[in-house]
Amino acid sequence: MLSLKNTTSLVQNTTARLSLTPELRQLMALLTLPALELAQYLRSCAETNVILEVIEPETEAVWEAEAGTAPRSGDETAPPAELSGETDFEPVLAESRDGTVFDPEEFAPPRSRTGDGFQADRTAASRETLLDYLLWQLDLSQMTHREQSIAWVLVEGLNEDGYLTLSDAELLASLDPTLAVTFEELEAVRYRIQQLDPVGVCCRSLPECLSAQLVALPPDTPGCDLAKRWIREAPASLAHGTSEAQAARLGTDLTHLQCAWALIRSLHPKPGSSYPHASETPAYVIPDLRVTQKDGRWIAQLENRYLPRLRLDPLCSAWVGGSRPSLDHPGLRAQLREARGIIKNLTLRNESLLRLAQAVVDYQADYFTGGDACLRPLSLREMAGQIGLHESTVSRTVQGKYITTVRGIIPFRRLFSVSLETRTGTATSAAAVRARLRAWIDAEDPLHPLTDDTLTQRLSQEGVMIARRTVAKYREALGVPAFRDRTKSRPGTEPRPSEETSPCS
Structure with a gap:
């Protein structure tokens, strides 16, 4: 006779999972900022933190320095620092030196004495559109020619907010009839596009867009599972926010519902809206990097001449923890910790970007003398594996940044090719x-x-x-x-x- 026993066993599994702390999230965000947006971020940090002080770049002094008539003086001038191969690039890079001053001059290239560097560095260039960025990622993806043909039609059907407005019939009619693409193939490629950056493009509705962004988050993100279920089961109720009644309908309490609601509100309802339209007037860009030749080697350096400097206010930082207890307020101590964290992450951001740039420049050295015809195949995945970052992080770091080279100002992404x-x-x-x-x-x-x-x-x-x-x-x-x-x-x-x-x- 078969005997059935009800037993309980404990099985222990070991998994490695990256926990995105607020500091790590801030560093990841800083890596994506091009020069103009980084300058705005530095100023906004100083406006909200009394410990931080911004020193604006001296525009006239920059002009004079470019002309070779008045070199910058004092502690604002620092020799260019070449990136050490010993720099730890792991998360993010787990630790860094505990500096209290972020000075972009530490990473700046030598001053040009030709008198024309400033004009060459600030030039009108076509900003990258959503279509440009998506097609670049598709070119570097592991898609087959058939899948790329489908993806090309899909991304061309996106509106300015990143939503797909064409019907399945219209999409299939736009494809080469000899391919005989099925609806299932179309949906499979559409799902892959949704996972590109920015996550959530190529969706047909707001609930689908928000769900795609939630799927891309780490599975242990607080409120993620409840947010997915809320969007799936009651998307119309999102317009009314949180309530006891809504919590009861979803079988949870108000606290957990508010956590899910905060997560949903952090998502981007129009993921394509931050990119310029193809018809917009070309914008002026400030390069993030400069590539120059030194002793026969091409060297990548950060172009920070137009960025403000960020440092701790010496008076405020001396007060905190000093001999005057009335000024040692918990709020000030919190701002001091925040200020030091920002400065540390800014330094890490520069070191990280510089290491990525130097690795790419070393690999594509022939391009700087031979042009596009000499570009070697290079994928985001290959470079991510070489420097120890996730592929999506490399993609976001490269996107929107420009490099000054002997061949003119180019998008960083041009140095990657399928x-x-x-x-x-x-x-x-x-x-x-x-x-x-x-x-x-x-x-x-x-x-x-x-x-x-x-x-x-x-x-x-x-x-x-x-x-x-x-x-x-x-x-x-x-x-x-x-x-x-x-x-x-x-x-x-x-x-x-x-x-x-x-x-x-």
Whole structure:
């Protein structure tokens, strides 16, 4: 006879999970800030914390320093510090030196004596649109050509807030009919796009957008499970906030409901709205980094000449914990701890960004002499593994930042490029392929322009294995019209010498 016994056992599992402390969250946020937004953040910190003091950059002195007539004096001038390979880049980097002064000059490049550095550093450039950013991430993803074709149509169907407004029928009709894409494939790719940065794009409704952002959070985030269930079971009630009645309907208490509500309110209802529209006037950008050559090596340095300095107010910090008990207030002590934490995270932010930049610059050294044709394949995942960060953190750190190089001011993301296979077994970058396409099209006969088939055949003859539809996608990304729109006579254009003739060693 079979005997059934009810037993209880205790099983212990060991898991490693990163706990996002407020300090770590602040550091992650600082890594994403480009120069202009970082300057605004520093000023806002000083406005809310009496211990912090902001020293604005002396614009006139900067102009004079650029002209070589009046070097900056006093303690504001510091020699450029090269990044040490011993810098601990782990979370975030668990510990850092306990400094009390954040001085961007510590990481600044040497002053230019040419007199034209300032004009070159502040220039009008097209800000990155949501479509640009998503397509860049898709290019670096591990999607197949088929999945990327689907993703391309999906992201082109997003509105300015990041929502998908086209119906499934419209999307399927926009795809190449020879692909015979199914609804299930469309949904699978759409879900993958929702997990790109910014999380929550490519959704059809606000509840779906909020749910996608909750899914991306660590599973132990307080209130996360209840927030997911609230959005799933009673999305319409979100407009009314928290109440005892709503807590009862969800089978919880008001305290837990308020925790879930605070989490929901921290989400972004319009994840695409922070990106400029393609039709907007180009904005002035201030580069975050500068790449210069020193002793035959390309060196990345932070471009902080236009950032304010941040330091502790010496009088206030001396009062706290000093000999005057009336001034040693718990509120002041809390602000002192906060101020020191901000300064420490700012220093870590700069060290982290600089280490990432130097690793990328070392890998792409040939680009600075040879241009896009010399860019090597490099993915976010490869670089994340090399420096010990998560892939999404690298993506957010790179996004929106610019670098001053000998080839002009470029987006940081340009130094990343998807890998394409060749018949020889070696890999080439998509950027190098686009550079070849640009050179061929610039040199084509205006009366007999090159078709996508011809361009594909030329690449095939050079050993590059690429589909015709991918060539068409690259051509469109270069802003080049289709063959039939280029058949009429037009003035010839000079080939780009930097892309066509510069050697790649």
